[in-house]
Amino acid sequence: MNREELEALAARRRAADGERWHRVSVCCGSGCHSMGAEQVLATLKGEVGAAGLTREVQVHASGCRGLCAAGTLVEVESGPADGAERHLYVGVDPEVAVRIAREHLVDGRPLSEHHADPSDPFFARQQRIVLESAGRIDPEDLESCLAAGAYAALEKAVSEMTPAEVLAEVTASGLRGRGGAGYPTGLKWSTVAKAAGDRKYVICNGDEGDPGAFMDRSVLDGDPHRVLEGMALAGYAVGAEQGYVYVRAEYPLAVKRLKIAIKQAERLQLLGNRIFDSGFNFRVDIRIGAGAFVCGEETALMASVEGKRGSPRPRPPWPAQRGLFGQPTLINNVETLANVPAIVRRGGAWFAGIGTAKSKGTKVFALAGKVRHTGLIEVPMGTTLREIIFEVGGGIPGGRAFKAAQTGGPSGGCIPASHLDLPVDYESLAAVGSIMGSGGLIVMDETSCMVDVARYFMGFCREESCGKCIPCRAGTVQMHELLGKIAAGRGELDDLGRLEELADLLGAASLCGLGQTAPNPVLSTLRHFKDEYLAHIEERRCPAGVCGAGARAEEVRA
Amino acid sequence: MSRKRFATVWLGGCSGCHMSFLDQDERLLELVAAADLVHSPVMDVKRYPEGVDVCLVEGAVANEEHLETLRAVRARTRILVAFGDCAVTGNVTALRNCLGGAREVLDRAYLELADVTPRIPCEPGLVPPLLDRVAPLHAHVPVDRFLPGCPPSADAIHAVLLELLELPAGTPPAAAPRFG
């Protein structure tokens, strides 16, 4: 494969697509998948076949389109590729699919209902880099990905650029780690590039485990080639020839599509030896996690890849110095790597032009909780919480009042309404006691109890602690019990002090990030919603009415 | 200056701490010469009196009577000492917590392990009901001083009493107190 062949292949596919009058893509991301997208896809294919229109109409599966609450989503694109007419249908079930096929595809009369409005802020306010192709391409069809520009950046890098130049572009882009900590990606890469070692490794961290988060999952199952290309670019820049995608076993669709993608890419020599006839070799293997949240921590993840118990070890040595199998290792999150092809293709300066002074580019968020458009969105850094929740997210259903946004999952915090105009970037979120995190954003309204939320996340950390260090293993148990006691209306004022003292211990003394950040949901709710804790303790009542039943039940028993 | 009043109380424990208390031997005579022992299982006083300066409470809180007694002691005592490991940690008395609540414990003791006539004893007003969990004193009431040990040595007990009753210090105990 060389540039001409790649371009020819992509052009041929684009031309072939353009010849079809209707191109129908059925969202088969995890959300729509669970709502029966496969059936919709089969129905549409069946109807098109029965109408004898297989030459004129192409029906294919696509990755996540983001509007998960309104699944299944079906887009009909008609006419020539440039200037095509687009109709996006929402809430499509097999019955609606039959109507779409018969009325729109056969008779040429688009349905008047089940339409999404393309001018809705949900679409208009988003800017898609990572999710650029997800939703348009068929993730199991390499040619459709190539037609959308996949592997063009890799080709450009290995044939025109030196590894140092690729690294320079990534550094110039200002990209920071999307796993949550926001470490500058270029700096991480250059550390690994400089490190001495017989072999180096690139690991893609797809162990996304925050409750409510499904960004990496959607990128992996919607556009796996983008991630593979990002890994190969990383390998080229740092001098690694082997990559591992660490993905959790709970993501079978992502695993399946990654497997297909790797096989397809290897067949066309987009991965493997002498990529694009250059001297660069890069292989990617998949390692499937066994469902431990702690394996998202890089040293635990590496232990797991090595086949050992997935528990973290103290750093230093940093993975960049001594990582996987004792060799210099680059570990990046899925979304971070998925940004890289666009950066290499369009230049670091282009990327650095998006976002805020210190947080560049876009961020993918999984909107969940009490928000109308639950789903996957991608917005420029610096977009305010208000814009994300009330414009892109469509606001709170049922006319209820906003109470808090939870970012960063079990390591993050709750942001109250007074900070709604906060621009979302790494520093601003940290300043109000939360973190960017990997992109889970849970919206809470007046029916959410903040003590209950803190208790939930502490319970999560209690279960997910690896058990190696004492503060995390035993401290989360005690904190969870104290929160349960308060929620049940049996708390005392002293318990708040005890909670804070334990939070201090966990934050300062735990071995890894899981334990160090586990107190964050407690600390941030104590900071912004102390009145709710006090209501539970002093008045024995839950203002949101969530814990009330629990408290009464306790009274009956006592 | 009025004479200090001190007491001892025996909850869910083996009385070993009180044996150790008695092991103060002739030093007990010095103690009662300088302060009044107003309530103790070794005396025939039914009701816990008011205005006690120092009370050593042995044993964990295992049943409702213990809890009631402990609350009364707390209300009428200036300095409450958790006396011995059962009072401080739950210790042997709390071993039953691993079995579950009161119901599981009674089933285990009187039904599962019974040789003849399995039956759970029930004499309302006479046999106090078990609490679901055995707990150390400080789980229920504020405790001012902890004297761990199973049992605490007579020397340690003596030293603590002298200190708390504000009597001239004797020889401090050789070893720092510890659990067990």
Added chain:
Amino acid sequence: MSVVTLTLDGRPVSAREGATLLEVCQESGVALPTLCHLDGLSDVGACRLCLVEVAGQRKLAAACVTQAQEGMEITTGSERLVRYRRQIVELLFAERNHVCAVCVANGHCDLQRLAASLGIDHVRYAYQHPALRLDASHPRFVADHDRCVLCTRCVRVCDEIEGAHTWDVAGRAAGCQVVTDLAAPWGESASCTGCGKCVQVCPTGALFEKEQAAGGMLSKHRDFLTYLKNAREKKEWLR
């Protein structure tokens, strides 16, 4: 051998390059509490008792796994470090059923000693009282998980010194447990050589010799560790 100089609790000290902060403390006579560490075994930095403050670093450093570096300023006994250590030991006591009075290691236990040295006279956290099983299937030894603090000394001595790797950790969070082979009863373990090293390095009464009454498991013998290590690494065969 090159040497670095650093400041330990305000005192200038020198150390061999590559030495850990814990070694520096030991050589300088600064007492630092440890539990998972044992001279002769690899370090895992798990118990967090040897945490120290390093000037200019936001995060605390576990002395057992941090190398001494030129110019470091170390504080080992600040008020907050002492508070953390007490909390950690209290958390351990609350976690499982450490009933000293009826424990074979009573009077000879590292955990008990730690508590006494830190002045812990009661535990502020809620006792968990888990229901754990005791494994007495081995002809000579017993594993009592009620007393286990998950320091993994047994895991490491079995792997690194004996070379059998009979012990490992199973489960996660509070449900972690040291297991022999793949959680088979100890007595049925095919890999256990019966050497008893794990029993000797166990800091508490979790692993002990059979036919011991409370307090009967006297001081453990750990000098074999340094002897074997010196023999292997330095070819010194002297006791």
